[in-house]
Amino acid sequence: MTPSDTPTDDRRDPAPLLELAGFSKSFAGFRALDGVSLTLRQGEVHALLGENGAGKSTLIKCMTGVVHRDAGTLRLDGALIAPRSAAEATQAGIATVYQEVNLAPNLSVAQNLFLGRQPTRFGLVREGEMRRRAAAVLAGFDLHIDVAAPLESYSVAVQHIVAIARAVDQSARVLILDEPTASLDAHEVEILFAVMRKLKARGIGIVFVTHFLDQVYAICDRITVLRNGRLAGSATTAELPRLDLVKMMLGRELAHATAERAPAAASGEAAGEREAAFAAFEGYGKAGYVAPFDLALRPGHVVGLAGLLGSGRTETTRLVFGAATADTGTATVDGAKVALASPAEALHLGFGYCPEERKTEGIVAELTVRENIVLALQAKRGALKPLSRREQDEIAARFIRLLDIRPPDPERPIGLLSGGNQQKALLARWLATEPRLLILDEPTRGIDVGAHAEIIALIRRLCADGMALLVVSSELEEIVTYADEVIVLRDRHHVARLTGEDVTVPGILAAIAADVPAGEQAA
Incomplete structure (x- = not known):
């Protein structure tokens, strides 16, 4: 099945909750998004899939105003909206929960739930009222914990639920979950899925980004696939066999x-x-x-x-x-x-070592791909034997070509690469030490x-x-x-x-x- 043959689902009944049409975005001449459209319905879990570098993160950032799109329109309940920041998107009813929960781990659960909107009296925070409200909000997610305890004392799964509860309590009608299950075990995934089903029953539309195909078929109603910044296809989950989905993602036989x-x-x-x-x-x-x-x-x-x-x-x-x-x-x-x-x-x-936490223990995000690749080899040689720029360029070019690191730009900050290409660059770092x-x-x-x-x-x-x-x-x-x-x-x-x-x-x-x-x- 070619991309043009991919099944699509263009039914407009019920009316869409969220409509993206013709989203495009370029960075320094690189086309990250090219005319992408997506429709999310009320009470739907919609998978957003694609290879690393396909444009998923850019699409989310454009949806939520973190990045200004070059072209395209965004409608919520049929009304045009144009959020200019994540805060404006949240006010409009679109919230995002990322893989690395963006909360304050040293604060209590209750403080995180109501951060920036704490109940006050005479200028003082009403701690008891805030805790009571927090417990009531979390009870709606079947989560019964000590809301006075620091958020960091709970598992990643619980922290995700707290982040979701905060978003929903801020009147989110669209919830974007960006790889929330990447660090969860099977039991924790089921807990999160139970929360997602509750939200679905309340009519909230969920955009679910993941690399786990089993999870897509377990929880999602529809699937949209991006490839190289373009829409590769969209279909109901029931209509899209796994092999066809993989082919849609890759554009070739796996x-x-x-x-x-x-x-x-x-x-x-x-x-x-x-x-x-x-x-x-x-x-x-x-x-x-x-x-x-x-x-x-x-x-x-x-x-x-x-x-x-x-x-x-x-x-x-x-x-x-x-x-x-x-x-x-x-x-x-x-x-x-x-x-x-x-x-x-x-x-x-x-010995060489590629750690599990590549973002915190592996890459140095601010350095270029070249600088990251030669890092271990330079450490092995020592400060008194620095690699010349010519040697660095040759080593970086060789491994970029060998491992097909994309985009093939040795001077691009590695933090701007997709996860898969960051992983390849880490492998290159250690392979360079032989x-x-x-x-x-x-x-x-x-x-x-x-x-x-x-x-x-x-x-x-x-x-x-x-x-x-x-x-x-x-x-x-x-x-x-x-x-x-x-x-x-x-x-x-x-x-x-x-x-x-x-x-x-x-x-x-x-x-x-x-x-x-x-x-x-x-x-």
């Missing part, structure tokens, strides 16, 4: 990178398994952080870390990279004991389908070239396609080691749920 296990990984005696471990960890751990574990890392061998959120996956990677310091056990590289007291030492040993071990923590989280497939293909290619990889992933269907072995974690213990034909999704799930004491070391 290479099913996660469809089956790679031949080398499927073999219990893969080439990497026969190689001697160049890095080994025995009884390695940190009290209150991760229980002691054994881990062997071999050239051309991928070790996957699987488990529920909070199981100790990220903590394991941080210990291996020296970002946290072990207080028990030994680490050896090429047979010699090493301290791994800091990331700098790990870097000089040939690492022996590359640690990837959730390398495909929060990125689009196309970049997802490209990164999986890159993992396989690096493995084939002899690099050792330690990969954390919540996507079990993904991890079984490339891992030679999978370490399963639970309650910050390594509880199982699966290899060869045992590396399957059912096998991993069984290990996670097994009735085995968490303190029992993986076999």
Whole structure:
């Protein structure tokens, strides 16, 4: 099915709640949006999808007045509106809740709910009244918590609900949820979905941005897809099969990178398994952080870390990279004991690390793509051996071309790139150091389908070239396609080691749920 064949849904009954028509926006000659239109109906959950860089964020910013659009009209209940800021959009009835909740974590739940509109008497805030109102508002979302407690004392899911409740209490009729589930576990997602269903029943229209297709089909009534700043298609969810949706998003047939296990990984005696471990960890751990574990890392061998959120996956990677310091056990590289007291030492040993939180722990948003790519290599060389500008340009150009980083502008601030392209630039940073071990923590989280497939293909290619990889992933269907072995974690213990034909999704799930004491070391 070509983009022109994509199913559309142009019914105008009931009347649209929100209408965007012909939205266009350019930045320094780059066309971010090109004549995009979208219709949202009352009491509808509408998915806004597309690859990273497709124009979703720009569309939202233009809708809410954060960015001034070059062309297009916006109607709410049939009336033309033109908000010039997020505050004006909220006043008009359009509110946005972002992935990183934009509230004050040190203030109480009640203070966050009524920030800027606290009930007062004689110029003083009526704390008791504010708390009473806050509890009543949250009760409407089946959320019964201590509203006097700091917001930061609650989970991300609860913080999202508080942000949604604040928006709705400010008379929002249109709610834009920008990747609210990216950091939530399955139970927290269901809690959020229950809130969304309540809002839907109240007639509020919801624009839902996500990369999780399962969630789209679980909660959304209609889907609009953007591609390269243009409208690729719109359809009711029931009318749009998943394969057609993926094709609409990519504009090409998806290479099913996660469809089956790679031949080398499927073999219990893969080439990497026969190689001697160049890095080994025995009884390695940190009290209150991760229980002691054994881990062997071999050239051309991928070790996957699987488990529920909070199981100790990220903590394991941080210990291996020296970002946290072990207080028990030994680490050896090429047979010699090493301290791994800091990331700098790990870097000089040939380790690289792409963290899960790329925006806060990975990229330096204000620096250019070039500067971000050469950062680790310069650190490895030291301040006395600076990379020349010619070397920097050559390295950046090579990896931009190799990883297809878009737009291919080395001098563009990396903070302006999409999530998938930021992730590619982070990979380029560590590949430039020619690492022996590359640690990837959730390398495909929060990125689009196309970049997802490209990164999986890159993992396989690096493995084939002899690099050792330690990969954390919540996507079990993904991890079984490339891992030679999978370490399963639970309650910050390594509880199982699966290899060869045992590396399957059912096998991993069984290990996670097994009735085995968490303190029992993986076999």
